[in-house]
Amino acid sequence: MRLAILGAGDVGRSVADLAGEYGHEVVALADSTNAVIDDDGIDVEGALQRKRSGEPVGVDDPDDVFEGEYDVLVEATPTTLGDAEPGFSHVERALEADRHVVLANKGPVAERYEEVRALEADSEGSVRFEATVGGAIPALSTVEDCMPENVTAVRGVLNGTANFILTRMAAEGLDYEHVLAEAQDLGVAEADPTFDVDGTDAALKFVILANVLSDGGFALEDADVEGIQNIPGSALNLAAEDGRTIRLIGEATREGVRVGPRLVPENGPLAVTGTRNIIQIETRNAGSLHSSGRGAGGPETATAVLSDVNRLADH
DSSP states (O other), rough: OOEEOOOOSHHHHHHHHHHHGGOOEEEEEEEEOOEEEEEOOOOOHHHHHHHHTSSSSBBOOGGGGGGGGGGGEEOOOOOSSTTTTHHHHHHHHHHHTOEEEEESHHHHHHHHHHHHHHHHTSSSSSSEEETTTTTTSOOHHHHHHHHHGGGEEEEEEOOOHHHHHHHHHHHOOHHHHHHHHHHHHSSSSOOOHHHHHTTTTHHHHHHHHHHHHHHHHOOOOGSEEOOTOOOOHHHHHHHHHHHEEEEEEEEEOOSSSEEEEEEEEEEEETOOOTTTEEEEEEEESSEEEEEEEEOOHHOOOHHHHHHHHHHHHHH
């Protein structure tokens, strides 16, 4: 498959770097200001080296990506809320041209799911978005394989930054601010960690899951969300005395989305440590299914993108 990649951050660069290993060709790579486009395949290593050196990724206009000969648009620009722009318009242009779309950008399917599905219904192209939920963890494909109507709920831990902070607070008896600073020093937390610690990032992922279960109907504003900023170290100490700990747990059902700190058994499946994520899928016929791993990172998320591309190629 010929890939046109919008977004040259960690995920977009990793998709470009790994595409060849999966048997696909990159014909365009664009950031917000420049692009390199070649219908016969771009020089990926040259483009990535220019990006690493702070040079323009290419001499082309990002808007020209849509005029090229590509099979799949990989939308890996930053997630935006509300109107989900420019990601939504990128999806719209590709589908109107009867091309496939693979999303790493959560915005379009968290905030405008029904519109994306309507565009898909009128197109020869398809939309896939495994990478929007849990990085390399096959959350959406597992729901798809089980069939959404046979899934009653999905819950779990889907933010590594918040999980790292809670793990360190519990293990070392440290307070929130101390561990947050440590996480920022280690690169686990962003300079502005708001989306991670206030529950927004996890909520977007569970909104997407709720949309898949219900075939739409949810956006971030519909979620009940609480973050971890106000959890004192003493709360984790008290939980440990009772054989429990605290994790930022999300839940998606057909009735709604909830994300917030919850007490969980210290040795239970949801008490993953460090930056690990876990998804627990409750099914009607197969019981509870668990999948755990790294929920973020360029190469990890790129594997989910490329797995979606492979599914499109197979069909």
